[in-house]
Amino acid sequence: xxxxxGKQSIRFTSAPYFTAEAAVVGKKEGEGPLRERFDYIxxxxxxxxxxxEKAESTMLRQCYxxxxxxxxxxxxxxxxxxxxxxxxxxxxxxxxxxxxxxxxLGLYGACSTMGESLSIGAMLIDGGFAENIxxxxxxxxxSAERQFRLPLEYGGQRSPTAQWTATASGAAILSRKGIGPxxxxxxxxxxxDAGITDSSNMGAAMAxxxxxxxxxxxxxxxxEAQYYDAVITGDLGRFGHEIxxxxxxxxxxxxxxxxxxxxxxxxxxxxQDTHCGGSGCGCxxxxxxxxxxxxxxxxxxxxxxxxxxxxxMSPVSSMQGESIPGICHxxxxxxxxxx
Amino acid sequence: xxxxxGKQSIRFTSAPYFTAEAAVVGKKEGEGPLRERFDYIxxxxxxxxxxxEKAESTMLRQCYxxxxxxxxxxxxxxxxxxxxxxxxxxxxxxxxxxxxxxxxLGLYGACSTMGESLSIGAMLIDGGFAENIxxxxxxxxxSAERQFRLPLEYGGQRSPTAQWTATASGAAILSRKGIGPxxxxxxxxxxxDAGITDSSNMGAAMAxxxxxxxxxxxxxxxxEAQYYDAVITGDLGRFGHEIxxxxxxxxxxxxxxxxxxxxxxxxxxxxQDTHCGGSGCGCxxxxxxxxxxxxxxxxxxxxxxxxxxxxxMSPVSSMQGESIPGICHxxxxxxxxxx
Numbered sequence: 001x002x003x004x005x006g007k008q009s010i011r012f013t014s015a016p017y018f019t020a021e022a023a024v025v026g027k028k029e030g031e032g033p034l035r036e037r038f039d040y041i042x043x044x045x046x047x048x049x050x051x052x053e054k055a056e057s058t059m060l061r062q063c064y065x066x067x068x069x070x071x072x073x074x075x076x077x078x079x080x081x082x083x084x085x086x087x088x089x090x091x092x093x094x095x096x097x098x099x100x101x102x103x104x105l106g107l108y109g110a111c112s113t114m115g116e117s118l119s120i121g122a123m124l125i126d127g128g129f130a131e132n133i134x135x136x137x138x139x140x141x142x143s144a145e146r147q148f149r150l151p152l153e154y155g156g157q158r159s160p161t162a163q164w165t166a167t168a169s170g171a172a173i174l175s176r177k178g179i180g181p182x183x184x185x186x187x188x189x190x191x192x193d194a195g196i197t198d199s200s201n202m203g204a205a206m207a208x209x210x211x212x213x214x215x216x217x218x219x220x221x222x223x224e225a226q227y228y229d230a231v232i233t234g235d236l237g238r239f240g241h242e243i244x245x246x247x248x249x250x251x252x253x254x255x256x257x258x259x260x261x262x263x264x265x266x267x268x269x270x271x272q273d274t275h276c277g278g279s280g281c282g283c284x285x286x287x288x289x290x291x292x293x294x295x296x297x298x299x300x301x302x303x304x305x306x307x308x309x310x311x312x313m314s315p316v317s318s319m320q321g322e323s324i325p326g327i328c329h330x331x332x333x334x335x336x337x338x339x
Numbered sequence: 340x341x342x343x344x345g346k347q348s349i350r351f352t353s354a355p356y357f358t359a360e361a362a363v364v365g366k367k368e369g370e371g372p373l374r375e376r377f378d379y380i381x382x383x384x385x386x387x388x389x390x391x392e393k394a395e396s397t398m399l400r401q402c403y404x405x406x407x408x409x410x411x412x413x414x415x416x417x418x419x420x421x422x423x424x425x426x427x428x429x430x431x432x433x434x435x436x437x438x439x440x441x442x443x444l445g446l447y448g449a450c451s452t453m454g455e456s457l458s459i460g461a462m463l464i465d466g467g468f469a470e471n472i473x474x475x476x477x478x479x480x481x482s483a484e485r486q487f488r489l490p491l492e493y494g495g496q497r498s499p500t501a502q503w504t505a506t507a508s509g510a511a512i513l514s515r516k517g518i519g520p521x522x523x524x525x526x527x528x529x530x531x532d533a534g535i536t537d538s539s540n541m542g543a544a545m546a547x548x549x550x551x552x553x554x555x556x557x558x559x560x561x562x563e564a565q566y567y568d569a570v571i572t573g574d575l576g577r578f579g580h581e582i583x584x585x586x587x588x589x590x591x592x593x594x595x596x597x598x599x600x601x602x603x604x605x606x607x608x609x610x611q612d613t614h615c616g617g618s619g620c621g622c623x624x625x626x627x628x629x630x631x632x633x634x635x636x637x638x639x640x641x642x643x644x645x646x647x648x649x650x651x652m653s654p655v656s657s658m659q660g661e662s663i664p665g666i667c668h669x670x671x672x673x674x675x676x677x678x
Contacts (some may be wrong), residue, residue: 051659053655088427089651098530105448105458110445119444127467130343188442191438316392316427322430325437327445
């Protein structure tokens with residue numbers, strides 16, 4: 001295992017390149033601070049479909065078509081399509097990909113899915129199993145609300161710790177050859193169960209997993225947090241991010257100036273009334289594919305640690321009194337000098 | 340891509356070994372023809388828990404503990420745990436693994452999950468990212484019935500084409516070094532949508548995917564079906580298997596003497612009143628881990644093509660009139676002469 005460093009991390013021999021990324025989002029996400037960064041903003045939350053589940057698939061399918069076009073690739077050029085989402089049985093992704101001719105690997109990592117798909121995809125490329133892979137995921141506020149919480153029509157009061165499931169999708173193509181930002185290291189997370197049972201407080205449930213994976217990453221790679229220009233977690237939201245920051249402060253860890261979270265970046269949290277910020281697979285995916293990789297391409301950052309987090313629960317497990325186990329997968333994305 | 344052959348297949352440079360396998364099943368499965376082959380048969384469908392969902396996790400956790408013990412491995416020896424299941428948000432696996440310290444990659448491939456987890460796991464080993472991986476999955480008749488169909492208490496009439504979701508789990512440890520059966524090739528399936536909308540007829544929905552992946556495997560590898568001592572699909576069941584056999588007959592393809600399906604092998608179909616036979620992630624996983632690998636270890640077979648199939652639908656997608664897309668991942672498992 002020449003490629004394994006430390007306990008949970010991998011240093012790639014030939015770090016895969018981001019060839020193209022795409023982000024397709026809903027109206028509310030298109031009114032946030034990243035509005036200029038997305039490929040398409042739909043003013044129709046149904047995306048022309050008759051149900052929110054179909055809307056989610058159509059949004060993701062549009063994102064997939066867009067990333068192929070931006071990469072100048074045909075389906076035949078791509079060896080694996082890695083995708084998953086929050087809908088029961090991951091139908092958001094499988095119906096988005098049902099007419100695709102690329103071998104399909106379905107994933108479930110809750111809101112960490114974009115990190116998981118890119119991690120596996122990067123290993124498949126570096127391991128010699130693919131020239132190009134496509135990783136993608138989505139979430140939709142309306143399909144998530146009725147599946148996880150309450151029918152929208154009910155107009156339920158939201159908890160102050162609640163986050164807003166983003167209507168958003170992201171897709172990226174990784175390639176063995178290219179120019180631009182590369183995934184140089186990954187740290188794959190283990191499941192961390194801190195015993196939180198409040199399903200309106202996902203940030204608190206996921207923060208311990210983010211802490212565990214990031215600390216493991218720093219230890220495994222020998223890098224300090226400040227090696228990175230930005231450390232950006234998945235969707236802990238405002239409250240989960242505060243918990244994570246406190247844990248790092250306790251350890252006297254110096255974080256870089258840009259230490260934030262995709263759930264914080266996606267919305268003007270107060271003005272858009274999203275309580276603790278964004279969540280959902282599409283949150284981290286659209287912020288990565290719409291914004292973070294662009295910041296690397298534009299030269300604003302050279303080194304980013306992207307660490308999306310997921311809460312591995314279901315409404316049934318919560319109703320049965322189970323805790324909410326969390327997971328976090330970290331990826332070092334760097335613009336290397338030789339580019 | 341030296342390792343890629345044809346369009347969708349991979350020939351491993353150093354084919355990963357099966358180090359150990361385990362299968363833990365329920366009472367009905369323990370009364371079927373494979374009863375002597377399982378590690379543990381529970382007479383309690385609750386596995387000592389208070390809900391069927393918790394029962395499923397406990398069964399899988401027991402299977403996981405058993406395979407580690409049989410392999411003589413500690414969690415620290417294993418770099419990735421790959422798992423998924425049919426429950427909403429894959430909680431069967433994530434709660435089974437929540438106290439594990441192995442980096443966790445959650446998957447969703449419906450009843451093809453064991454094929455997907457072993458395929459990715461084999462690539463991670465051959466690619467140099469792991470010494471050992473653990474792949475596992477489960478299903479439970481009672482948790483599946485109430486989630487996908489009707490409450491058990493309702494006592495609904497089953498369609499003649501229906502299959503019986505197995506209360507079963509399987510876990511396998513793959514290793515870079517070892518002796519015994521090895522995964523020499525994989526063919527990763529694309530999503531095939533034949534337009535079937537009857538959710539009581541999964542066999543018909545999945546058969547076209549099995550046909551596509553198997554034909555692609557034969558073409559990519561240059562192997563004829565009869566190269567294998569046995570070609571065993573996942574859980575098409577009796578009716579789906581008949582459709583697949585007819586498709587091969589149409590092509591005048593000669594199948595080996597053992598051409599069957601895990602859903603047919605698991606039960607005495609008529610005597611146990613399972614209509615078209617077994618299904619569920621645990622069906623293919625327990626038949627593989629309990630029976631198929633043993634047949635290779637015992638010298639009965641030298642070469643097996645294992646091809647589990649999955650139906651990528653949800654109750655919501657079916658109620659919204661969507662078709663049932665299928666997928667199938669094939670693995671060539673061989674006892675090579677140099678062993």
